[in-house]
Amino acid sequence: MRLDGFGVPSTAALAPCVREVAEQMASCCREWLASPSRRRRLPLIRLLAGAVLLGRLTRNRQLEQMARAAFRRFGASDTPMPPADRAAPCLALLQFWHWQPEATRRYRQGLEHLRGRALGELRAQRTDAAVTPLTQRYVALARLWDDGTVGDGMDTAGAACRRLLAENGCDTFRAAAGRRLYALIESLATAPGEARRIILYRLARELLQLTLAARLCRVDLPVALIRQMNGLVMLHLRTMARDWPDHSLSVVIRLALVLQSWLAGEGVPPDLKLLLRDSGCFYRDWPRISASRLQLSTRADEVLSTGVEIRTDVMAIARLARQPMRGRELAPICARLSKLHLNLHALGRPGLAWWADGLQQSLLALLQTSRVAGAEWRGQLRCFRERVLMPNATVTPADRLDAALSEVRVVTARAVVSAVSPASAREAGAIREPVPGRTSLIGQLSSELRCIPDPEPWLRMLANPDVSGERADRLRTVRQELELLETGARALGVYRVEALARVLSEVYRHPELMTMEGGAGGPDTDLIEALRRGHAGLLHRLDQAAAWQEVSRPRPVIERLYRSLEARRGAANPAVLSARQRCLALNRRVVELLTSASSTAALRERRTLLATLLRDQARLLREDW
Amino acid sequence: MTDIMILDDSPTQNALLAAVLRAGGHRVVTTTSLTGALRQCRHHRPRLVLVELVLRQGNGYSRAAFLQRRTGVAVALMVSRQQPAESRWALARGLCGVVERPRPAEAMRYSVDEVLQRLEWPDS
Numbered sequence: 001m002r003l004d005g006f007g008v009p010s011t012a013a014l015a016p017c018v019r020e021v022a023e024q025m026a027s028c029c030r031e032w033l034a035s036p037s038r039r040r041r042l043p044l045i046r047l048l049a050g051a052v053l054l055g056r057l058t059r060n061r062q063l064e065q066m067a068r069a070a071f072r073r074f075g076a077s078d079t080p081m082p083p084a085d086r087a088a089p090c091l092a093l094l095q096f097w098h099w100q101p102e103a104t105r106r107y108r109q110g111l112e113h114l115r116g117r118a119l120g121e122l123r124a125q126r127t128d129a130a131v132t133p134l135t136q137r138y139v140a141l142a143r144l145w146d147d148g149t150v151g152d153g154m155d156t157a158g159a160a161c162r163r164l165l166a167e168n169g170c171d172t173f174r175a176a177a178g179r180r181l182y183a184l185i186e187s188l189a190t191a192p193g194e195a196r197r198i199i200l201y202r203l204a205r206e207l208l209q210l211t212l213a214a215r216l217c218r219v220d221l222p223v224a225l226i227r228q229m230n231g232l233v234m235l236h237l238r239t240m241a242r243d244w245p246d247h248s249l250s251v252v253i254r255l256a257l258v259l260q261s262w263l264a265g266e267g268v269p270p271d272l273k274l275l276l277r278d279s280g281c282f283y284r285d286w287p288r289i290s291a292s293r294l295q296l297s298t299r300a301d302e303v304l305s306t307g308v309e310i311r312t313d314v315m316a317i318a319r320l321a322r323q324p325m326r327g328r329e330l331a332p333i334c335a336r337l338s339k340l341h342l343n344l345h346a347l348g349r350p351g352l353a354w355w356a357d358g359l360q361q362s363l364l365a366l367l368q369t370s371r372v373a374g375a376e377w378r379g380q381l382r383c384f385r386e387r388v389l390m391p392n393a394t395v396t397p398a399d400r401l402d403a404a405l406s407e408v409r410v411v412t413a414r415a416v417v418s419a420v421s422p423a424s425a426r427e428a429g430a431i432r433e434p435v436p437g438r439t440s441l442i443g444q445l446s447s448e449l450r451c452i453p454d455p456e457p458w459l460r461m462l463a464n465p466d467v468s469g470e471r472a473d474r475l476r477t478v479r480q481e482l483e484l485l486e487t488g489a490r491a492l493g494v495y496r497v498e499a500l501a502r503v504l505s506e507v508y509r510h511p512e513l514m515t516m517e518g519g520a521g522g523p524d525t526d527l528i529e530a531l532r533r534g535h536a537g538l539l540h541r542l543d544q545a546a547a548w549q550e551v552s553r554p555r556p557v558i559e560r561l562y563r564s565l566e567a568r569r570g571a572a573n574p575a576v577l578s579a580r581q582r583c584l585a586l587n588r589r590v591v592e593l594l595t596s597a598s599s600t601a602a603l604r605e606r607r608t609l610l611a612t613l614l615r616d617q618a619r620l621l622r623e624d625w
Numbered sequence: 626m627t628d629i630m631i632l633d634d635s636p637t638q639n640a641l642l643a644a645v646l647r648a649g650g651h652r653v654v655t656t657t658s659l660t661g662a663l664r665q666c667r668h669h670r671p672r673l674v675l676v677e678l679v680l681r682q683g684n685g686y687s688r689a690a691f692l693q694r695r696t697g698v699a700v701a702l703m704v705s706r707q708q709p710a711e712s713r714w715a716l717a718r719g720l721c722g723v724v725e726r727p728r729p730a731e732a733m734r735y736s737v738d739e740v741l742q743r744l745e746w747p748d749s
Contacts, residue, residue: 446713453717540687546714547684 180206185256203256204233210259225259445488451478452485452542455535463528479508494545500538500554503561507531510565530564533557627741628669631655632662632688633677633703642675642703642726649734659688666696673741674700675724678711690718701740 184203210226451458451474458478461471482505489498507527537557544551629651633639639655646653654669656662662674674692678685685702693700701722702715712723722740 446710446717449717453714454719542714543684543686543690543718546686546711547678549684 177206177210181256181259200233207233229256229259445485446546448484449481452481452535453539455532455539459528459532459535462531463525475508479505482508492545494551496551496554497538497541497545500534500541500557503554503558504531504534504538507534507561507565527564530561534561626650626652627673628652628654628671629737630662630665630669630671630674630698631703632659632674632692633657634681635677638677645734646737649738651737659683659692662688662692663695666692666698671698673721673737673744674698675703675737676700678702678704686715686718686720689715689720693719693721699740699744701737 181203184199184206207226207229458474461474464471482501486498486501486505489495489501534557537554541551541554629646631639631642631646631653633642633655634657636657639657643653643655654665654671656665662676665671666674674689674696676685676689676692680688689700689702692698699721701724702711702720703724703726704711705726715723721744724736724740
C-alpha cells in the first residue's frame with residue numbers, strides 16, 4: 001500500500017492537517033505490515049476513513065481517491081474480520097471528526113479551520129439558520145456522495161426544515177426555499193462538469209427538505225412535482241457525469257423553475273399537468289443503465305433478489321388492506337420499499353420503483369402519525385443502513401440482505417408500535433379498538449391484578465394443607481381477579497385471554513375438587529399441576545397481549561384443564577365421563593355451525609335455537625359438576 | 626461504575642445502546658439470546674439487565690421475568706415509548722422498572738441511573 005504522494009491540499013492552511021494524517025497513517029501501516037493483527041488494522045482503517053473525508057472537504061481529489069482506494073483494498077483483505085470490527089470505520093469517522101483523542105493541537109486547529117470555513121460557506125448561502133450542527137451536514141453530504149442515498153441525510157434535513165418553519169413561519173420558509181432553488185438552478189445551468197454534481201447534491205438536499213416539510217409539517221407544497229424532480233436528480237447523481245444527456249438536465253431545470261414560481265407565490269402554471277406528464281414519460285424512458293456503469297455491481301444481486309420480495313409484499317398488502325391490520329405489520333414492508341425504491345431507479349427499473357414508491361407513500365401516511373416516532377424510525381433506519389451497506393467479505397450479499405431485512409423488521413416494528421397512537425391508527429383502520437378508553441382499561445387491569453402475574457406463591461399455598469384458612473381468602477382473591485380479567489379481556493377484544501380466564505375461573509368455582517377423594521383433605525397434585533400449566537399459559541398470553549403480539553391459541557391449555565377435571569369426575573363414573581365428552585364435542589360442532597352460518601333471515605331462527613340449546617347444555621353441565 | 630447487561634436480538638441496537646451507556650461510565654456487556662444472557666449473568670453478575678420488549682421470538686416480559694427468576698439479577702424492560710400500562714404490567718410481573726429509549730442519549734442514561742438508584746435505595 002503506497003502512502004506517499006498525497007499531494008498538496010488546495011488550502012494551504014489545511015496542509016498540516018493532511019500531513020498529520022499521512023504521517024500517522026504511514027506509522028500505522030508500518031506497524032501493521034510488521035505484525036498484521038486486527039488490533040493494528042483498526043487505527044489504520046480509522047485514519048483512512050478520516051483521510052477520505054478530509055480529502056473531500058479540501059477538494060483534494062488525489063488524496064480522496066487514494067484514501068478511498070486504500071480503504072476498499074484494505075476492507076477486501078483476505079483476513080476475515082468480524083462484523084463488529086467492520087462497523088468500526090464508520091463510527092470512527094464520526095469519532096475522527098468530533099473527538100479524536102489522540103489528535104495533536106495542530107490537528108485540532110486544522111479541524112476548527114475546516115468548520116469555520118464551512119460555516120462561512122453556509123452564511124454566504126444564507127442558510128445557516130436552517131442547518132443545525134455543521135458537521136452533521138458535511139457527514140450527510142459525504143454519505144450522499146458515497147452512494148447517493150438521500151435518506152441518510154433525512155434527519156438533518158428534517159430537523160432543519162422544522163426549525164426553519166418554527167422560526168420563520170410557512171410563507172418565509174417557502175420564499176427562502178424559492179430563492180435558494182433559483183440560485184441553484186442558475187448555477188446548474190452554467191456550471192461545467194463535476195461542479196454540476198455538487199450543485200445537484202445541494203438541489204437534492206433542498207428537495208428533500210421540501211418533501212419533509214410537506215410531509216411532516218403539513219406545508220402546502222406540490223408534492224408530486226417535488227418527488228418527480230427528486231427522482232430525476234437522484235438519477236443524475238447516480239450516473240457518471242459523462243452519461244448525463246443535456247436535455248435531461250433541461251427537464252430538471254424546467255421542473256425546478258415551475259417549483260420556484262410556486263414557492264414564490266406565483267401560482268401553478270396552467271400547463272403543470274402536461275409538464276408533469278411529459279417529464280414522467282421522459283423519466284420512464286430514461287435509458288437502461290447497467291449496474292456496472294453505476295458502480296453498483298455489489299448491490300445489484302441484492303436489489304434483484306428483493307425485487308421478488310417487493311412483489312410478494314405488495315400482493316400481501318393488497319389482500320390485507322381491507323382488513324384491520326396493526327401498524328407494525330405495515331412497517332417492515334414500508335422499510336423494505338423505502339430501501340428498494342432508491343436502488344431500483346439506479347438499476348433502470350423505473351416502473352417497479354414507482355410502484356414501490358407509491359405504496360411506500362401510502363404506508364408512510366400511517367407510519368408518520370407521530371412526528372417524534374417518525375424521526376426515531378428514520379434514525380433507526382439510518383443505523384440499519386450504516387450497518388448493511390458496510391462491505392463485508394465474510395458473508396454473501398443475500399445473507400447480508402436477509403440479516404438486514406430481519407433487523408429492519410424488528411427495528412421498525414418497535415418504532416411503529418410506539419408510533420401509532422390508538423386514535424390515529426383507529427382512523428386509518430390499523431388497530432381494531434372495540435371499546436373506548438382502551439388504555440385506561442389496560443392500566444386498570446395491570447394495577448388490579450396481584451395474584452395472576454405471580455401465581456407460584458398461591459399454587460404453593462394450594463399444595464400445602466396446613467394453611468387452609470389463608471387459602472380460602474386467597475382463593476376468593478384469585479377468583480375475583482380471574483373474573484375481572486375475563487371482563488376486561490372481553491371488553492378489549494382479546495378473546496383468547498378471555499376464554500382461558502373463564503375456564504380457570506370455572507375450575508376455581510369447585511374448590512372441593514382441590515382435595516383428595518375420600519375426605520383425605522390433601523391436595524390433588526394432578527389438578528394443581530394442570531392449574532400451574534393453566535396459569536403459566538394465561539401469563540404467557542397476557543405477556544403477548546401486553547407486548548402487542550398475536551395471542552396464542554388457548555385451546556391446548558383449556559383442553560388439558562378440562563381433561564383434568566373430567567378425569568377426576570370420570571374416575572368415579574366412566575359413563576358420566578363419556579357423556580360429558582360427547583356433550584363437549586357436540587358443543588364444538590354447534591359453535592362451528594354458528595360461525596359458518598350466513599346472516600340471512602332464514603337462518604336467524606336456527607341460530608337462536610342453537611344458541612338456546614348451547615346455553616341450556618352448558619348450564620346442565622355446570623349443575624352436573 | 627456499574628455492570629449492566631443488555632439483551633436485545635438486534636446487534637445494531639445493542640451496539641448503539643452499549644455506546645450510550647459506556648459514555649455514561651458504565652461497564653456494559655451485550656447479548657442477543659436468552660441462553661447467552663444466562664451464561665453472562667453467571668460469569669459477570671451484572672447489577673442490572675436491560676431486556677428489549679419487542680423481540681423476534683418470544684416477548685420481553687416473559688424473557689425478563691424468566692431471567693430475573695432464574696438468576697436473581699434485577700431486570701428492567703426497555704421500550705421505545707413508555708406507556709403507563711406497560712410500566713404497570715412490568716412492575717406487576719416483578720421487574721424492577723421500565724427504561725424508555727429516547728433519542729437524546731442523556732435522557733436514556735438518566736433513566737438507567739434512576740433504576741440503578743432505586744435498586745440501591747429502594748425507599749427513595
